[in-house]
Amino acid sequence: MKKQHITIHDIARELNISASTVSRALHNHPRISQSTRDAVQQLATSYNYQPNVMASSLRKGQSRTVGVIVPRINRNFFANVIGGMEEVLAASDYHLMICQTHEQLENEISAIKTLVNARVDAIILSISLETTDKEHIQTLIDKGIHLFFFDRIFEGINAGSVVIDDRLGAYMNVKHLLEQGYRNIMHVAGADHITIFRARKEGYIDAMAEAGIDVPPGWIMERSLIQEGGESAFLKGLELSTKPDAYFCAGDFAALGVMQAARKRGLTIPDDLGISGFANEPFTAFLNPSLTTVDQRGGEMGKIVAEMFLQCAERSSEQADCEKIVLKPELIVRNSSILNK
Template identity: 40%
Template sequence: MKRHQVTIIDIAKELNISKSTVSRALHGHQDINEQTKKKVLELASRLDYQPNLLATSLVMSKSYTVGMVVPEFLTPFFPSVIMGAQEVMSKAGYNVMICQSNESYEMEVANTKALLASRVDGILASVTRETRNFDHFQALHRKGIPVVFFNRVCEELEVSKVIVDDYEGAFMAVEHLITTGRKRIAHLAGPDSLIISRRRLKGYIDALQKHILPVEEDLIIQYDLTPEKATIYVKHLLDLPNPPDALFAINDPTAIAAMLVIKDKGLRIPQDIAVVGFSNDPASALIEPGLTTVAQPVFDIGREAAYLFLEQVDIDLEEYKPQTKVLQTKLIVRGSSIPHAV
């Protein structure tokens, strides 16, 4: 007699829970209740459940390869996210194919087409600063290929996303500057095309308004995130008739570029001007003085994006309800905002 191959459906029926819950438990998802996870794993072991990768690959045309599309490798942020995703995907038996768009919309479109041609089972993506049209991701979604956005996300698609609380992180950073006595706080913001830029700008504005400080348009500069432009705009701010006494930057590379310009001008940090960044780049602890920054759980961003993909891979996408995971940030105070801070 031919032996029955135990499936996720069998385990779900036996425990009277959803296939999605079983799949997440088998993949070790952090959101699953420990007791439920234990029941699933014990039953899977007792029934000798084995994921039949070959059969699934033949029947469902699965490649056990996931694509990751990131906008740049200039900073440690995206490589760290990739490492977090790879940690989860490799344990689940998946390979990760990585594409870098170099902040180019056209390259991003070409990357998604190349990954589609490579028959990936899904795509984890963070969009470029140029991306305003999302038809290439819509096309993947229509073909039934799971798409999970992280960090720089698209709100137009009903797909899962992983973000940090950019608004709260920015609010916390600016309020910190205000509580240290700063009253003219400039903001070097990212391009308006990115949701993270808009949310951090909103946090900056709301913190000022909470403390009844004016929102001055000449102290807010949105730019394309290139180091050359950061240098130009910091010099512009410092040359104002009434220059700022603090700067909140969209990210740590911008903040570090600003600190170099400030030092070159012969100004003291933080006595003459305080600086706060966003992301806790490794270099933020190495520069002198250390950069006060908003830390993001970078590895967890990658891990959560991978988990959200795995939740979808063993079920019909029509049954799947997209989720948005919002991870929390933490303010790390160093010498760039308070003298002698650790």
């Protein structure tokens, strides 16, 4: 078996120069003569020399690795974001280290510990549903680790972030329902302490207010945004004094739940009941009727956070900035909300 990895010392020995000269030559240090540089670089290439990342990381105190923490890797949106980040970061020779929290605070804390431990250069985070307290996140900033949020940010922590304008997305969504003629529009909301869900609720309220409708408390139903949540919200709607004629759900799976429950009760969509969701999960295009929803632009979001980090990393010391980027969401109108007037 051949030597596993060659080092600058191997090259140095072969050329009868010192390892430090080799290192400098490889980095095109101006104090090294052109001839030495050429000789070193040529030999390095011919041996297919690859610097040991761990050694240089240790010395330089930075790992060229970015940690990512998401609730679940296998959720379409998060997978898209991660895919986008990987594309951008790989191009700049950064690695990605990925952890999932399964929406549990405990896992989030240990993921942060793990990543800090691995001395990642930055952590990109989308908080779990359980995260209501910022202590564990604050420690990152104290340690001088770059921190960025996407989608699910933690308010009150000064960090760069990329989100879509959830409020606007919800507003456009509900406005569309109103334009179709729906009036008694219920809202299946997510956990209120999560910024994005609160924003979606507010967008809903705004659109309704603009149409002169003052939303009664009972119309807003906070649920877990899964099918069961939608079902439960639909059943709750049956008990209301005002009959719902549409549902705007803060998540697509909840919308699916509403749709299935409604159909089970013999309602026709969109005629008897309009439905819209949020997230543009791939399945929504294939539902029957297809589901109106809002696209969150996951891939772009990932690319943008990654670029934000790269910029920060370049002008290193200047930690301050903390840009906050808000992307425009895209309303996708499909059949579940189109009334044939």
